[in-house]
Amino acid sequence: MTMPPPQDSSKPSVGDLLRxxxxxxxxxxxxxTFDRRLQRNLVQAVVCRPRWWQRVGAWLLRPGLGLAAxxxxxxxxxxxxxxxxxxxxxxxxxxxxxxxxxxxSSSPEFPFAWAAVExxxxxxxxxxxxxxxxxxxxxxxxxxxxxxxxxxxxxxLAMTMEGRSSRTVHY
Amino acid sequence: xxxxxxxxxxxxxxxxxxxxxxxxxxLVEKVKSxxxxxxxxxxxxxxxxxxxxxYNITSNREDAADLTQETFIKAFRSLDRFRxxxxxxxxxxxxxxxxALSAIKRRRLRTFFSFEAIQEDGADPETLALLSSGxxxxxxxxxxxxxxxxxxxxxxxxxxxxxxxxxxxxxxxxHEEIAEIVGTxxxxxxxxxxxxxxxxxxxxxxYVGKASLT
Numbered sequence: 597m598t599m600p601p602p603q604d605s606s607k608p609s610v611g612d613l614l615r616x617x618x619x620x621x622x623x624x625x626x627x628x629t630f631d632r633r634l635q636r637n638l639v640q641a642v643v644c645r646p647r648w649w650q651r652v653g654a655w656l657l658r659p660g661l662g663l664a665a666x667x668x669x670x671x672x673x674x675x676x677x678x679x680x681x682x683x684x685x686x687x688x689x690x691x692x693x694x695x696x697x698x699x700x701s702s703s704p705e706f707p708f709a710w711a712a713v714e715x716x717x718x719x720x721x722x723x724x725x726x727x728x729x730x731x732x733x734x735x736x737x738x739x740x741x742x743x744x745x746x747x748x749x750x751x752x753l754a755m756t757m758e759g760r761s762s763r764t765v766h767y
Numbered sequence: 768x769x770x771x772x773x774x775x776x777x778x779x780x781x782x783x784x785x786x787x788x789x790x791x792x793x794l795v796e797k798v799k800s801x802x803x804x805x806x807x808x809x810x811x812x813x814x815x816x817x818x819x820x821x822y823n824i825t826s827n828r829e830d831a832a833d834l835t836q837e838t839f840i841k842a843f844r845s846l847d848r849f850r851x852x853x854x855x856x857x858x859x860x861x862x863x864x865x866x867a868l869s870a871i872k873r874r875r876l877r878t879f880f881s882f883e884a885i886q887e888d889g890a891d892p893e894t895l896a897l898l899s900s901g902x903x904x905x906x907x908x909x910x911x912x913x914x915x916x917x918x919x920x921x922x923x924x925x926x927x928x929x930x931x932x933x934x935x936x937x938x939x940x941x942h943e944e945i946a947e948i949v950g951t952x953x954x955x956x957x958x959x960x961x962x963x964x965x966x967x968x969x970x971x972x973x974y975v976g977k978a979s980l981t
Contacts, residue, residue, distance in 0.1 A: 607976035610967045613917050614936040617823055620883040620914070626832075627814070634810060634836055638803070641840050 791855035798846055806846075810839055813856060816938060817863045823933040824867040826922060828881050834870055838863040853947060860940075860948045864930055871926050882918060913974060920970035928963035935960055 791812075797805035817838055822831035842859050849858055921929055927949075934945045935956075942960075946953045968975060 607974065610964050610971065610975050611936055613913060613971060613975060614932065614967075616910070616913060616917060617933075617937045618819075619910075620822070621815075622818070622828065622832075622883055630814070630818075630832060630835070631810075634839055637836055637840050638806070638843060641843055642803075 787856075788854045792851050795846060795849060795851070795855055798843075806843060809855070809859075813859055814839070816856075817859065820860065820933060820938055821863050821867045822883065823921075823937055824864065824926065824930055825870055826882065826918060828883055830870055830874075834863070834866045837866050841866070857944055857947045860934075860944075861950075864934075864948055868926055868930065882914070916971060916974060920967050923970060924963050924966060928959050928966070931956055931959040932963045932967070 791809065794805045794809050798809070814835065818831055818835045821834045821838070822828055825831055825834065838859065841862050845862075849855070921932070924932065930949060931945060934940045934948065935942070940948070942953050942956045945956045949956070
């Protein structure tokens, strides 16, 4: 059994010092003012009970709720933009897609490619596309979402609109 | 506050019983049945402790006065929903602690402190003797210095750790009561308390003895 370290009895403990805080008290006249004010506030609370819409308004205006609403709006906008990544146009678009499993008609000469994309998520960025023709080639850049952890991998590919629907990918 | 025969009668009923929790519950029931004087009695009973808690958490006496008012108004408005599953005082402490922590969050960017003066009358003479023993300066000067250093050290604790220290060391509540008030487990309360006191021990090293964490 180990002995506890000796207590330095000439000096107070943290607890003794903290008890000093009990001595910090407001002067007596503070309480008479406090009581009068509370009495007034209580009467006001009884007479002017806020209506339900005032309470809902107060709840909505709480600090932090605005930030949460902004974050939710951002998430909705992001989700909507992510829902239509191949909408055409030359503007660069980004979206995140889970890796698809290799289709049965996949080219046998690129087996490693599917092994690489299986069970991974990629950010797809539209580099260019022909908005005028739905069958025109589109060029995409695929960036593995876990690229920083795996030392970085970048795959660039061309994908046709028709090719996409038949799940054929050309590297 | 209301000082009338009815107030005295209610006060007598409330103090006749041995269990303070039962006395509080009796008063709560009276308030629920429309007796405002009973609420005055609850205010008289807890106002100093609620003020002290909020003041020590926020370190601002003006905020503490406002938040104590807010606490009692909230308690009054929510009394319908108080079913007596917990003690009245833990319930009202919880309202006060939540109000104080919310206020700290709100004024994170405009922090300023204001402290009450030390009232030597009514202080524990043993604590005073221990604090002033071996000091070269006069007692009032020493107490002011200690108060300043103590408040500085308390400000360096996170609000959650400070709350636990205030409730345990200053308000004298048990671990179980604190756990109920702050809504955590007793283990978390003990752990926060240990960490906070260790931090205070380091910050107040020149003023406190070694191995005084217990």
